[in-house]
Amino acid sequence: MNRFRVCLVAMAVLIVVTGCTRPDRAATADATIDPMVSVNTLLPAPEEYARLRIGTAEAPIPPWTKFLRGVKIVLDPGHGGDAHRRGFKRGPTGVREAEMNLRVAQYLRDLLVHVGAEVRLTRETDVDLSLAARAGVANEWGADIFISLHHNAVDNKPEVNYTSVWYHADVDHHPANLDLARYLAQGLYDGFPMPSFTDVPLKSDQLMYPAGFGVLSNARVTAALTESSFFSNPAEEQRLRDPAYNLREAHTLFLALARYAAAGLPRVQLLEPSAGVVSANGGPVRLRLDDGLRGRKSWGFARQMILSDSIVVRLDGRRIPHAFQNDGYLLEVELPAGLEPGTHTLDVRFQNMNKNSVLNPRIELRVEPPAGLARGRGGRSGG
Ligand SMILES: [Zn+2]
CATH class of the missing domain: 3.40.630.40 (Zn-dependent exopeptidases)
Structure with missing residues (x-):
């Protein structure tokens, strides 16, 4: 049932019936059938x-x-x-x-x-x-x-x-x-x-x-x-x-x-370290890029379908160098030494041949506190 249309008809009837002679009752009736607070306002389907x-x-x-x-x-x-x-x-x-x-x-x-x-x-x-x-x-x-x-x-x-x-x-x-x-x-x-x-x-x-x-x-x-x-x-x-x-x-x-x-939905996957835990001394991180197209194995799929110059890697917002190889779509970056304990964000951006960008470019890496400090903290939190 279309309550909205019924409300409109009811309102019109009330206006005709009550006219202007009984403003109090008309006002009361209007308040109960106000189209501006009605529900089910679409045509039924x-x-x-x-x-x-x-x-x-x-x-x-x-x-x-x-x-x-x-x-x-x-x-x-x-x-x-x-x-x-x-x-x-x-x-x-x-x-x-x-x-x-x-x-x-x-x-x-x-x-x-x-x-x-x-x-x-x-x-x-x-x-x-x-x-x-x-x-x-x-x-x-x-x-x-x-x-x-x-x-x-x-x-x-x-x-x-x-x-x-x-x-x-x-x-x-x-x-x-x-x-x-x-x-x-x-x-x-x-x-x-x-x-x-x-x-x-x-x-x-x-x-x-x-x-x-x-x-x-x-x-x-x-x-x-x-x-x-x-x-x-x-x-x-x-x-x-x-x-x-x-x-x-x-x-x-x-x-x-x-x-x-x-047109392909590009993605990036962390290969190593697989758990995302890196050393405070930095070191290599290996990633695999997916252009969202190669996996279809269409004619010419082995050719590179990532725009090389579109690849940009940032660690916590700062650009860091990378090495990309078309064979296997592997991307390697070298993290700098001196990373603070805690979470760091690796932002890996690229575009495929249709200019589609990575769906989720952010990869979280974690640097554990030095072993002695971790034990000390564990002891305190357990007390
Ligand atoms: Zn809106």
């Missing part, structure tokens, strides 16, 4: 709406979507649990952003799972979650990709309706975030076009807040936030109620993710 359309003209599955197999993706439908906040994140007639975000996430999940991706949603129902908890789902699972799904709004500018995709901090912070954001933005431009556009659709979250969006700043995996269109635009608000339109958006994001995966 069966739970299997998207699944039933997979492989049809509404949701075709191109063969290259197979490269999503095994990719771990967390989808975060923005907001939720906020219907009681009058007018909060609602369009001109009361359609809620939290509901459209959730439906798009569920349809996108159905498409991704169909081709073998591993998918988790941060929420399945109309509940609120902290921004850190949303990112935490991706961090704790060790996801490859985290996407927070939103729709946009602006006060007093009903004509505005364009697509933007947001990354955290500055462009050097985590280059794979830009890959993800770029594929999503270009995909949306193709498959979910808006009447207007912003000339540079990739935006830093620091344009909105000095610390960025909490949902992105807390993510330790490749992450982006989509604002696919504006629900403050009256025509767009009504389109966003429609399950067919929600599926079109989800399918567009699905193809964008498939193109990203098809």
Whole structure:
């Protein structure tokens, strides 16, 4: 049942019946059927709406979507649990952003799972979650990709309706975030076009807040936030109620993710020391690079598909030299002597031939305190 539509009809009837002669009762009735606090504001759709359309003209599955197999993706439908906040994140007639975000996430999940991706949603129902908890789902699972799904709004500018995709901090912070954001933005431009556009659709979250969006700043995996269109635009608000339109958006994001995966998702793996414990005197660290392409054993796979000049290694933010060999894709770095006890971060960046950057470039290394000090500390903490 569409409670929202029923509410509107009921309100219209009440206004006609009560007119202006009984303002007290009319005001009381209005307060109970306020569309700005209503729930279930989308057009109803069966739970299997998207699944039933997979492989049809509404949701075709191109063969290259197979490269999503095994990719771990967390989808975060923005907001939720906020219907009681009058007018909060609602369009001109009361359609809620939290509901459209959730439906798009569920349809996108159905498409991704169909081709073998591993998918988790941060929420399945109309509940609120902290921004850190949303990112935490991706961090704790060790996801490859985290996407927070939103729709946009602006006060007093009903004509505005364009697509933007947001990354955290500055462009050097985590280059794979830009890959993800770029594929999503270009995909949306193709498959979910808006009447207007912003000339540079990739935006830093620091344009909105000095610390960025909490949902992105807390993510330790490749992450982006989509604002696919504006629900403050009256025509767009009504389109966003429609399950067919929600599926079109989800399918567009699905193809964008498939193109990203098809271009190869580069990774880096620590070989030695395998446990990540290094000496305070420094020494060699050996890593294996994966361009996300060679493993497919396609024609010419033995040729180098990593851009040599793109390889940069930093220890705690400082560049250190490296040696790379195409045979085996081995990378060797020599850690300097004099490392302080504690955790050190090795940041290993490179791009494959499609300019995709490493999904997770950070490797944690640990320097143990000198043996005598470790025993002393152990003794104290045990007392
Ligand atoms: Zn939002």
